Amino acid sequence: MTEQLDVATSVKLQLSNGRTIPALGLGTIPPDDNPGSVKDQVIAAVKEGYRHIDTAWYYGSEKYIGEALKELFDEGVVKREDLFITTKVWPSFWHSPEKSLDISLKDLGIDYVDLFLQHWPIALHGNDNGQPTTPKNADGSLVYDDDPVNGTKYIETYHKMEDILDNNLKVKSIGVSNFSIHKLEQFLPEVRSYKPVVNQIELHPQLPQQDLVDYCESRGIVIVAYSPLGGNGAPVLEIPLINELAKKYMVTPNEIAEAYHILNNRGVISRSANLSRIKTITRLPRLTEEELKQLYQVGVEDPKRYNCSSYGYGIGFRWWDGHSLCNL
Ligand SMILES: NC(=O)C1=CN([C@@H]2O[C@H](COP(=O)(O)OP(=O)(O)OC[C@H]3O[C@@H](n4cnc5c(N)ncnc54)[C@H](OP(=O)(O)O)[C@@H]3O)[C@@H](O)[C@H]2O)C=CC1
Numbered sequence: 366m367t368e369q370l371d372v373a374t375s376v377k378l379q380l381s382n383g384r385t386i387p388a389l390g391l392g393t394i395p396p397d398d399n400p401g402s403v404k405d406q407v408i409a410a411v412k413e414g415y416r417h418i419d420t421a422w423y424y425g426s427e428k429y430i431g432e433a434l435k436e437l438f439d440e441g442v443v444k445r446e447d448l449f450i451t452t453k454v455w456p457s458f459w460h461s462p463e464k465s466l467d468i469s470l471k472d473l474g475i476d477y478v479d480l481f482l483q484h485w486p487i488a489l490h491g492n493d494n495g496q497p498t499t500p501k502n503a504d505g506s507l508v509y510d511d512d513p514v515n516g517t518k519y520i521e522t523y524h525k526m527e528d529i530l531d532n533n534l535k536v537k538s539i540g541v542s543n544f545s546i547h548k549l550e551q552f553l554p555e556v557r558s559y560k561p562v563v564n565q566i567e568l569h570p571q572l573p574q575q576d577l578v579d580y581c582e583s584r585g586i587v588i589v590a591y592s593p594l595g596g597n598g599a600p601v602l603e604i605p606l607i608n609e610l611a612k613k614y615m616v617t618p619n620e621i622a623e624a625y626h627i628l629n630n631r632g633v634i635s636r637s638a639n640l641s642r643i644k645t646i647t648r649l650p651r652l653t654e655e656e657l658k659q660l661y662q663v664g665v666e667d668p669k670r671y672n673c674s675s676y677g678y679g680i681g682f683r684w685w686d687g688h689s690l691c692n693l
């Protein structure tokens with residue numbers, strides 16, 4: 366079936382503000398044991414044709430990405446305008462998104478990002494420098510600056526992001542992440558000038574979140590799938606159907622997991638510290654509509670969420686999508 370292959374890195378998706386986003390992006394959550402390795406991951410990915418890098422102030426890897434970008438620009442591999450770079454403001458920095466952005470820009474060594482996302486729709490109690498990132502009470506519960514389910518302070522964060530977009534060139538687009546339907550229904554009527562162009566959410570065959578996907582896409586909000594492999598250990602790649610399709614199309618299971626999103630006009634960001642793996646997961650097998658439906662069906666029967674950080678609990682995974690799917 367090799368004739369049924371395209372190149373994933375050449376697919377671009379249209380954003381509601383007229384800009385485009387490369388469908389395949391590189392995730393940059395750093396490996397605990399070697400955060401500096403993100404530099405080589407970015408270099409390998411860009412040299413392999415990746416043009417979309419997903420990062421965040423919270424990851425602590427932006428300075429390594431900055432080293433990679435400097436090398437890539439100095440060597441003439443790519444220019445800044447060839448890349449689509451996303452960063453995010455973390456809930457402990459909800460009160461000062463521009464300060465968070467300035468730290469990211471300094472560490473990345475660039476003067477603008479293509480997409481600035483609000484990482485979670487909650488307000489955590491962080492100081493002027495957004496610290497601590499995960500404030501906890503003695504009993505281990507999170508310290509919020511506002512009610513995590515129904516509070517509205519997180520909307521002030523987005524308003525400040527709109528001002529940044531309005532007042533200068535530090536960002537080209539703004540969007541959100543981890544916004545459930547409950548949050549979007551509360552938030553969208555309050556947006557002043559710039560509707561979010563993206564909602565970045567956990568999405569894979571075991572977590573189709575179709576109601577949320579339909580809700581966003583019917584409002585012109587592009588879905589970008591994070592943890593497409595299920596995070597560490599890539600549990601999503603254990604799905605038998607993914608491996609059957611990988612054999613049929615003579616590609617890696619990773620490329621099936623990525624094609625599941627790209628062929629559905631969604632972005633997808635996956636991570637790997639294995640440089641040879643990064644270089645071998647950019648083909649786009651043209652799965653059939655029936656095969657895409659079969660992949661979707663996996664999660665309808667037995668949904669599973671892997672990103673079970675307690676922030677998710679705060680935004681109501683447990684309450685608003687009927688089931689948290691986490692062991693919270
Ligand atoms: N907005 C948000 O709240 C969030 C955003 N994200 C973004 O999404 C990105 C990707 O999601 P993330 O959860 O990090 O991880 P992924 O779902 O991309 O999975 C990455 C893991 O899968 C492993 N892996 C990849 N391929 C294989 C394979 N063939 N066999 C075995 N293991 C494999 C990798 O190991 P190896 O390194 O050995 O290849 C790595 O441990 C993040 O880096 C981040 O940029 C992620 C979470 C939340």
Ligand SMILES: O=C1O[C@H](CO)[C@@H](O)[C@@H]1O
Pocket residue numbers: 394421672674676
């Ligand atoms: O972006 C993020 O990465 C961590 C780990 O997956 C998660 O809590 C946060 O949303």
